[in-house]
Amino acid sequence: MFSQTNTPAHCRRARGHKREQRGPTMRDVTGLFVFLLTFLVQTGGIEPSSGYCAGTQCFTVFHHGSGFVAAQDRCRERGGHLMTVRSSVSHDILSILLGNLTGRYWIGLRLETGCPHPAADLRGFQWVTGDREGDFSHWPPDLEGSCSSARCVSVSQEDKFQWTPEPCDGHLSGFLCEYSFREPCQGLPVAPGESVTYRTPMGFAGEGVLSLPPGSTAVRMPAETKYVCFKQQWLQAPWSCEIHEGGCEHKCAVNPKHEPSCFCPLGQTVNPSNKVTCELADGDDPCADLRCAHTCYRDGDSHVCLCDHGFKLAQDGRSCVDLNDCGDARQCPGENFKCVNSIGGFQCVCADGYAAVRGGLCADVDECASAPCEHDCANAPGSYQCSCYDGYKEDPEAPEKCVRHCGKEQCVAECDPNNNFQCYCPEGYVASGETQVVCIDMDECSFSYCDQGCKNTFGSYVCSCSPGYTLVEEFRCVQTEEESGGSGEPETPSDPTTPAAPSPTPPRRPSGVSAWGLAGIIVCTALVTFLLVFLADRVLNSRGKTKSGGARKEDDAHGLERVTRDPLNPETVISDPPLITARSWE
Known part of the structure; x- marks a missing residue:
């Protein structure tokens, strides 16, 4: 049984397409690349604790507490589904996966609707694959047949892996996933003193397996040679650089012979026996003096600079420039995918208008x-x-x-339902009417918007020029170079007897004021004018009365009697005759 392993995080990043050195065509390599994306792109978050592969199926165990629906979603995200147990062979695999584990784990059996029926196949339950096939079942002997909330199924080592109904929202210890594949590879032969460790795309690794899915890798010790499973055969590294860096310990690149090769940092060389690992170089490093941007390649008796895959060597023989990997339409073969070039590689993302969904697909938005x-x-x-x-x-x-x-000579205006006097017309139309406001096409040609020819259209107009002239800015006519004598300076035709037409302006939106609204404005203006005149007259009259009142007081003062006292008898008052002024009193 495989043990847990920490698979390096894999993003949807790939390198440029290169030729495979060991037989498989580019189409085959692309197929393997897409297969790996199905598993590796979806990995993330929790990892399986263990797994087992047999025939064309692999099974994994996840120690992650969750409900039934969440567990099924986790399996689907990795290209599988909750485990089905439809034969005694599958039942035996349960003991391999959970033999040393405690707790309850979800399997892919569920009662969708209704109540359990003891006489029905699987008692009315069905597998997440949508079928009820299989003569095998392992229900507890004392299972009740009445309706309850226990509509999903779990297994555990303590109950001898019997199918125990559980509430689907229960928080169990974990769940089991199942994956199917084609063209598996058998385990590599092992010589005395050797061992082989396998790693699968599902995220678990181990030794002593009988069947592995495509994309699995193997490391033979102590030689440290590496292999990848492809079309029922193991390809020794270095393989295509776009898959797991070709199996190289440091970097993979394509040499001048179009073969994937492994390269090491300065001061180290590739192990000649396994061709993937790096070891200290004997003596001086011949690549040090070349000052290569990426790496160095031995070509016969000399060394030359080489670039990582996704780059090409520049003209100076040392620098590396990025390749446009998206120039090859086969880089992202999935439906509704597109290729986005990046420095040294590319990304397969959903095309515009599509979004990623579970299972690594792109669905329409x-x-x-x-x-x-x-x-x-x-x-x-x-x-x-x-x-x-x-x-x-x-x-x-x-x-x-x-x-x-509008599209015709006239049409009904659009009016505010709360204010029938507030109406609007399309561009190039004017409002007219009182009881029902209509929009009438404006003849823009009557405004001399065009230098020469003009044709009125519904809501607009079209300018044209006479032969020998070219229309500029959609309204001006300038004389062509041939007609102007080859001076190279276009001239605008003019008529000395006719004033030049003003430059046209875009037709403005007609006013939203109706005839009734205009009449109201005129009346209001007249009333304001009348009030201003009336107030001015009152002010002038008020000033005149004030002045006249002052004169009256002065005249009255002249008509008062003069009053004096007798100096011998102060109490005697002597009144002089009144002073008569020249004013005639009324």
């Missing part, structure tokens, strides 16, 4: 769910299409928006 269109939206594979209601058309400056569109 429903862009219409985010309401990107002002009016109607229709989803399409990898994209979406906006459309407008009747009476509207797509805005040329913003395809997701809509603008009013």
Whole structure:
């Protein structure tokens, strides 16, 4: 049985396509690469504690507490499903996987609907693969047949791996996953004093196995030779650089003979027996004086610089420049994938309009769910299409928006439902009418917007030029070089008797004010004017009365009697005759 291993994290990064040196074609290598992506791209988070492979199937154990649905999702993310136990052989594998473990583990058996039926196949339960086939079952003898919340199944070493119904949301010790594959490799022969350790794409490793899936690697000790399983045979490293760095301890690159080769840091050389490991160089390193950007390659009796895969040697013979790996359409063969070049490699990502889903696939995104269109939206594979209601058309400056569109000589205006006097017309139309406001096409040609010819259209106009002239900026006509005598300076035709037409401006949106609104504005203006005149008159009159009142007081003062006292008798008052002024009193 395999033991746990820490598989290096694998991202969706690949290196440039190179030729394989041992027989397999590029198509074969790409197939192996895609197979590895199915497993390795999805790895992350928890790792299996152990596993076992037999025939064309592998099984893994995960020590991770979770419910049934979460456990099934974990298996699917790695390209498998919860384990099915449909034969005595599968039942024996349970004892191999869980023989030394305690706790309960989910398997892929579940009651979807209804209640258990003792007389039905699997008592009404079914496997996560969707079938109820198989004569094998291992229910507890005292299992009740009544309805309950125990609709999912677990096994444990303590119960001799009997199928025990559990509530699906129970938090068990872990779960078992199952994977299927084709073209497996048998274990390598082992000579006395040798051992072979295998590692699978599922994330577990061990010794003494009978069958391994494609993409598994093997290390033979003590020679440290490496192999990869491909099409039922083991290929010795270095293999294609795009798979596990060709099995090299340091780096893999393609030599001038188009063969994958391993290279080591300065001061070290590749072990000549296994061709993958690095060891200290004897004497001076011949590559040190070359100052290669990446690595050095021995070519006969001399050494030359070489670049890692995904790069090519520059003209100076030492530097390395990035290759455009995405130039090969076979780099990302998956459906709805696209290739994104990166420094020294490339990435396979979902194409625009698609998103990654479980199982390493790219599914279409429903862009219409985010309401990107002002009016109607229709989803399409990898994209979406906006459309407008009747009476509207797509805005040329913003395809997701809509603008009013008439398309004929006149049409009904769009009015505010809460204010019938606030109406709007499409571009190039003017509002007219009182009881019902309509939009009438504007004849832009009457405004001399064009230098020469002009054709009015619904909502717009089109300028044209006479022979020998070229239309510039959609309204100006300039004389061609041939017609102007080859001076090279285009001239604008002009008529001395006709003033030059002003430069046209884009048609503005018609005013939203109706005839009734205009009349209201005029009335309001007249009232304000009248009030201003009235107030001015009152102010002037008020000033005149103030002045007249002052004069009256002065005149009245002249008409008062003069009063004096007798000097001999102070109490006697002597009144002089009144002073009569020249004013005639009324």
